[in-house]
Each structure stands twice: as C-alpha cells, then as structure tokens.
Amino acid sequence: MSFVLPDGLPYGRFLSSGPTRLWISDEFPQNVDQLWSCLLREQNTHGLVPLLCRPDVLGEPLGLDQVDGVLLEEALATDFAEYRRGRLPFWTDPTPVPTPEGVEPWPHDPGPPFEQWPGLAPRMPGASADSKPEEAAANLLTRLIETGQLGLDECRLVLVPAHRSSDALASVGWTADAPLPLLCALLRSWEDRFGARVVAVLGSELHVSVARPPVDAARDPARSGTCALDG
Numbered sequence: 001m002s003f004v005l006p007d008g009l010p011y012g013r014f015l016s017s018g019p020t021r022l023w024i025s026d027e028f029p030q031n032v033d034q035l036w037s038c039l040l041r042e043q044n045t046h047g048l049v050p051l052l053c054r055p056d057v058l059g060e061p062l063g064l065d066q067v068d069g070v071l072l073e074e075a076l077a078t079d080f081a082e083y084r085r086g087r088l089p090f091w092t093d094p095t096p097v098p099t100p101e102g103v104e105p106w107p108h109d110p111g112p113p114f115e116q117w118p119g120l121a122p123r124m125p126g127a128s129a130d131s132k133p134e135e136a137a138a139n140l141l142t143r144l145i146e147t148g149q150l151g152l153d154e155c156r157l158v159l160v161p162a163h164r165s166s167d168a169l170a171s172v173g174w175t176a177d178a179p180l181p182l183l184c185a186l187l188r189s190w191e192d193r194f195g196a197r198v199v200a201v202l203g204s205e206l207h208v209s210v211a212r213p214p215v216d217a218a219r220d221p222a223r224s225g226t227c228a229l230d231g
Contacts, residue, residue, distance in 0.1 A: 003161060006046050008035060010157070018061035020171045023048075025157040032157065036141050039159070040134040049168035052141070052155040052200040059173035062180050067170055070185035077117035087111060123193040124212035133195035133211040140199050140209035151202045164191055165198035169206075176204040 002014050002021055012025040029035055032052070039050040090097075091111035099105045131139065144152055160168035166187035174180060187208070190196035195211030 003048070004046070005159070006039060006042055006048070008038065012157070015058075017058065017171060017173065018063075020061055020161060022058075022172065023159040024053075024055070028153050028155055029157050033138070033142055033145060035157070037134075037138045040137060043134075047161055047163075048159040049162045049165050051158045051160060051165070051168055051172065051198060052152070053158045053172060054151065054154050054202055055156055057172070057175050057201050057203065058158075059175035061173040062170040062184065064167055064170060066181045067167070067184045067188070070181050072182075072185050072189055073120065075182055075185075076120075080117040084111070084115070120189065121193065121214040124195075124214055126195070126212060131211050133191075133197050133209070136195065136209040136211040137197040137199050140207060144200060144207065149200075149202070149207075151205075152200065155200060155202065164188065165196075166191055169198050169201070172201070174201055174206075176206075 003023075005023060009023075010025045010027065010029045012023055015022045015024055036050060039048070043049060088111070091109060094108050096105050096108070158172060160171050162168040162171055166184045169187065170180065170184045187196065187198060190208070190210070194213055197209045197211075198206065199209055200207040
C-alpha cells in the first residue's frame, strides 16, 4: 500500500521492500538541504523518516522483531569480552609491530583502561542550549554538502514509514557487512540517550547526527557521561 507524500518532493517512485513500501527520488534532490528540514519538521505528521541512501545499499528488509529481540547490554558485554580475549596478547606485549620501510610505526596500544564491560554511557539530559535532534540532523546534512562528502551526489532521497531512523535503516535492509539487528538496536539506544538520527548511508559508511553527545565529566563538571559512544 502506498502512502500520502509530503508536498515539494522531486520526481520519484514507490518501491516494495518486503511488506514495507518505500518512496525513492529519481535523482539527488538539488534543494535537499531545504527539503530535508521540512521533512524532519513534518515527520510526526506524515510518519515518514527521510534518509539519503545510495540505491545499491537497499537490500532485504529486516523485521523489527529481530531488533526487538536484541538484548543490547548482554550482547555488547559478550562482544567486549571476546574482543578483549583476542586483543590481550597485543596489549600486553610492548614489542613494536613490524611496519614497512618508510611507514611510521604505531605507538603501543595498552588497550582500554578496564577489564569488564563498563556498561552503556548514561543518557544525556537536554538543556536549553542544546540543539534538537532535528536541528542536529539538518546541520550534519549541511556539513556533508559543504565539505563535498564523497558519494553524496550518488544518493537518493528515501522516505520510509517508520517511527524512528534506526527502524528506517532496518526497513531499507542496509547491505553493509554489519550485524544489522545489533546495529539497529544500538542506534535505537543512541536515539533515546543522545538524540541520534541516521542521516545518510553511503556504501559501508553510516552518517549519524548526535544532538546530545556524551562528554567527559572531568572537562565539563555540569554534565556527566563518557567521551565515546558505545560499540
């Protein structure tokens, strides 16, 4: 079943993605930055999440029940333990890794400063000075355009019936070599804790805006958190 489209869209067509219908533009929209802001403002009205995607990343859609079934904390703790076991010999051996002639060697990597999975970074509370998730997404797209992000002009505007951008990514069936259920579950968590939004999918690259990134409490005593996103 097709859906009612917002006004001002370029030429495009409907596509079937499993049980979901998507709309995709025929070309990269020339006024995409202005159009993007409008689509973000109207997302709750139309129930359509905008994404910029290269057509070759559209694959087999992922059922949201598979995302619902991911126990995020447990999965990340298991992955960290396995990663640590594999990397521990390199972290504990200060012997420089051989490098080709003319290549500056990497400094020794002692590994993370903890032995157990530390848990998810805490939710960042919103403040009046913070940008809204929609504003952060629009600002990221503007930066991608201004910096001439490689491959952006090969993208098409895709509208996905979804409640959130992480679920839209599942519906388009991103074909990169990534565990898509775990990735979408992690993105859901980032949306809830940090106001993250998926903006563009360029081959194996995923561009995500973050309205309230976690920060180092030592550098900003007014706020608590960690320096890096999970995963």
